[in-house]
Amino acid sequence: MKKGNLRFAVCGMVMLLNILFNLVARSQTRPDPEYFFRNPPESAKPGILWMWMGSNVSKAGITKDLEALKKEGFSLAMLASLADINTPWNGTIAGSPTPEIVAWTEPWWKLVEFAMSEAKRLNIKIALYNCPGYTSSGGPWIKPEQSMQEVCWSTRQIEGNGRLSIRLDKPVVDPHANMRFPSYDPVTGKLENLLIEARKSYYKDISVLAMPATGTVAKDSIIDLSAKMDTDGNLDWHAPPGKWMIYRFGHTTTGAVIQPAQPRATGLECDKMDPEAVSFQTDHMLSEIKKHVGKYVGNTLTGIFYDSYEIDPVTWTPKMREVFSKYTGYDIVPYLATFAGRTIGSREDSIKFRYDFERVTEALFRDVYFKTVAAKLKAAGLDYFSEAYGGPWRLDEITPQVSDPMCEFWTDDGKFTSYMTESVIAAIRKTGKNVIMAEAFTGQPVSSKWDEYPAWLKPVGDKAFCEGINRFVIHRFTHQPWDSKYLPGASMGQWGTHFDRTQTWWKAAKATVTYWQRCSALLQMGIPVKSDSDLVVLEEPEGLKIDYAHRKAENTDIFFIANTAHTSGYAYCRFQVSGRQPELWNPVTGEIRDLPNFEDNGTHTQIALNFEDAESYFVVFRKKYERSGGLAGSNFKVLKPLQALTGNWQVRFDPAWGGPKEPIVFEGLQDWTKSADKKIKYFSGTAVYNISFDVPESEISHELYVDLGEVKHIAHVYLNKKDLGVVWTAPWGVTIPKALIKTKGNVLTVEVTNVWANRLIGDEQDPDDCEWSPNGYFYNSGKFLKAFPDWFLNNQPRPSKGRYGFTTWNYFSKDAPLIPSGLIGPVRLMNGG
Incomplete structure (x- = not known):
């Protein structure tokens, strides 16, 4: 054998042995819970709902957002483009510095492409919402005939017993959208169900029926006159004796639009029961993605997210008659008058029809909407994220079609509140899926108004873990497009937990994110x-x-x-x-x-x-x-008090956010809001506490512990300039390494961070330099920015010198109650044995 051939054979044998060795080793390897606990996998790292608010988007902000998320320990960002403000409906802030940025248009796509490139650099995965807004599927590209449809009718009562030549009017519906929620109308400037021109111009006939004018209608007494009416509505009929009601049944668009999108990005919802409409909507979405960010599909852009389904029931689709007959074995037409309030056959017959109609609707959503979307996303190499509940379908039939189904929980009054969580988790588990994701910590405005903090969130998240959820997607993380002097910055409006990089406690909360990672890692085992x-x-x-x-x-x-x-x-x-x-x-x-x-x-x-x-x-x-x-x-461990750290605490506040310019000496620990000094009373941010203390030599050999007592709201502890970590939940203390303690001159440093609320309330003590729009929602929880002020747009100093915070939603009046803040203690040195 030649040397070259021999070398080739030997190399091949070595490669084969390596492959066999790896296969055997892999077969013998078992998942190690301790390894994953100490090294949480990517699947255990939480995600966020990344809210881009209206046209307020910048490249600098995108980079800062993604870098902050990476550093904090997040691995997934679900990118949504909403209106300027979510009330929860769409609100508009006038005078945006970048009005050309409209969701799903070229300027917006350029920013999305930049976000993809930055996410790839940082190894953060992106899931893109399937259209502007968060509910549900549609856009300006949806034509009336592709939109969600409703049955409508006109009536004409006649006296029979002879030939009739009459004109039947087309049905007339309220031209405003038939939908659950209102939307901002840029024409009228009002929050209302939008005036939809297609509700006046678009109409298709279904059938013309005559039946006795009153009472329960026997099926054999219904006369189909569809063939006797021409295209102009002229009817020629020899009517039998008696009083008859003639119904001209047809369908038109419901006018339901996606929510809550920018006005220029708002459009009709596609018909979820029409395969052609669903295909058009999905293909349009995928073609835009391929055109603008195609090179990121499957690596950085890993999925498409379908959020809440918040649409009222629909009553028609163009092929309803044929599919209804296919699924039920009988014709829907004789029962159309049940939509007009008539009883057909008998009460039981009409109830059965409505039951059958609901089952057909469920089947169409299953076999048309979800099946079509699932197939097209899979073919495109994209995961299908969906909060697949709340609509006219059966969870157990829909969930298997979704590659990444999600549930949802809220933080109402600091308590876990689910939204169909138990049934969703049960449906997910039936599919054999292990990772159960959830839109996490969604906050009602009465509970989340820049006053939430990690320890407050903790039992809510823990309850979610106990329910079976094992990966959080935080609601929400709002994109911050502006300079860091404008804090807290952009808000999603009044909604959601403010888990933003502009939070006072953002950096310290990495300890909380690490906690969620460890929990998720074990709960995915x-x-x-x-x-x-x-x-x-x-x-x-x-x-x-x-x-x-x-x-x-x-x-x-x-x-x-x-x-x-x-x-x-x-x-x-x-x-x-x-x-x-x-x-x-x-x-x-x-x-x-x-x-x-x-x-x-x-x-x-x-x-x-x-x-x-x-x-x-x-x-x-x-x-x-x-x-x-x-x-x-x-x-x-049973901790025994060794000594209280009393005496003078030197406390340094940040003057950039209204704090005193020079360090303050606290003779005893106190709640900042009780201070007579307004610079302390209304301070929000981080204050640095320092105190010196000695330790008896007899205690040096023991393990010691610093008990911080009461902390509002998170603390980072150092001893003798050595980092002892973040304390964010009970027990509120840290263990001191034996090698670190000294008999004389120990210096304890505690960086204490409170919430934004007090600074924002303090700002209300001074004249306002912004204009505000009323909430327009029954919570009555504040107001939103009416227009960007000139001083903001021109990068000038604020006219109101006593104001420090800037945000797009204002929850507070000057009399709003302050939130207890600071290191309240008592701080004690404990003997840990």
Whole structure:
């Protein structure tokens, strides 16, 4: 054999052996929960709903947004283009510096292409909303004949017994859109159901029917006169004796438009039951994507998102007669008069028809809308994200067609509030999908007005984890197009949790995002297992509220256990696990340790677990435990007070946001809002606390702990210039490494950040330098910017010198209650044993 051939053969053999080795190794490799807990995969990193508000978009802002998301620990951005303001309907701010940016037009696409390039650089995946607004599918390109349709009719009562030559009027409908929500009309300047010209001009006949004028109508008494009417509505008929009602049935557009989009991007909803209309809408969307950002499809642009379906029921589609007959076996035409309030056949017959009509509608949404979209997105190499609930369909029939179905939960009054969450999760699990995504922390304006913070959000998210959700998509992250001196900046209006990079606590909240990553990583392991006997709370102190999620990954049982109440105490928990060592995995700190004190009776394991305010952690069973019973020892450290850190605290506020120019000395810790100094009372942002203290030499060898007491609302702690981490939830403290403590001259530094609300309320004490429009919504939670002020557009100093904040939605009056803020304490040095 020649040397070249021999070398080739040897190389081939080595390659084959490597392939075989990798296949064997891969087959023997099992997912390691601890590895994923310490190194959460991309699927465990949360996403955000990235709201681009109207024409207020900039390249600089896009870069800052995406870089901030990457640094914070997010991996997915779902890009939506809404109106300037969401009230929740569309609102307009006059005088935009970039009015040419309109969703789904060339200037907008150039910015989307730039966003894709930046997302690719940062390895952030993008999902694009399928059209302007967030509900539902359509745009200015949808013609009336492609839009959602409704049955309409005109009537003519006649006295029979002879030949009639009469003219039947076309049905006339209210020219305003027949839809659930109003929209901003740029012509009238009003918030109302839009005047849709096609409601006056577009009409198609279905049938002309004559029936007895009153009472229940026997089917055999209905006379179809469709063939006797010409195109101008002239009817020639020899009418039998009696009083007859003649109905001219037809259909027109409902006029329903997508919401809440910019006025110039607003257009009709496509007909979800017409395959041609759905195909046109989807093809139009995909062709625009291919034209402008095609090179990013499948790598950076990974999916299309269909958000909430918020449209009233529809009653027609052009092929309804034939498909209704196909699905039910009988003709729909004799029953058209039920839409006009008539009873056909009998009451039972009419009820059955309406039931059949709903089933046909469900089938059309399943077989036309969802099936068409799913097939076209799959062919394009794009994932199909959808909040597939709330519409005229069955969840169990729709969910299997969606590659990435999502559910949704809200933060009403600081409590988890679901929207069909349980049924959606059940439908998703039936498909065998493991990752259950959710639009997360959607906030009502009464609960989220620049006063939310991570510890407030925590029990809401923990409850969602217990429900079965294992990946969050935060509602919302608003694009910030302007200079950083304009804070808090753009808002989605009054809606959603303000989880924006302009939040006061944004940087510190990376610790919260890491917590969600760790939780999601473990809750994506194995399969969900939950029954009444998996975990039983034998004794629960008053006020505690324990919930859990259980996952099983081969021989490992993973329990996420959460106290979703703002109370502390012990709970005695019995796990249906035996023969394995319980471990506590803390997703806040990343700590993993054995729980030494437990009882194992051969069937169950019982453990006393301590919970602080809204505390949660995992109890994991993975290692065999050979002995019966349990071990002595404490599962939780008992901290003993060593000394209170009293005396003078030096506190430095940021003067750029209204704080005092020089450091302030607090002789005792206090709530900022109680200060007589308005620079402190109304301050929002980060204040830096410093205090020096000594430690008895006898305590140096012990593990020490700093208990911060009450913190409003998040803290970053340093000791002797060494970073001890962020404290954002109970227990409000940090452990001090033994090597760091000194007997003399220790310096504790605590950076404390509160919420935006106080600064914005403080601004209201001074004359206004902006004009505002009324809310127009029943929550009455503020007002939105009417027009961009000249000083903003011209980059000039503000006329009102006492104002610091700038945002597009104003929740507050000058008398609004302030939010307790600062390091309130007491701060104590504790002995951890």
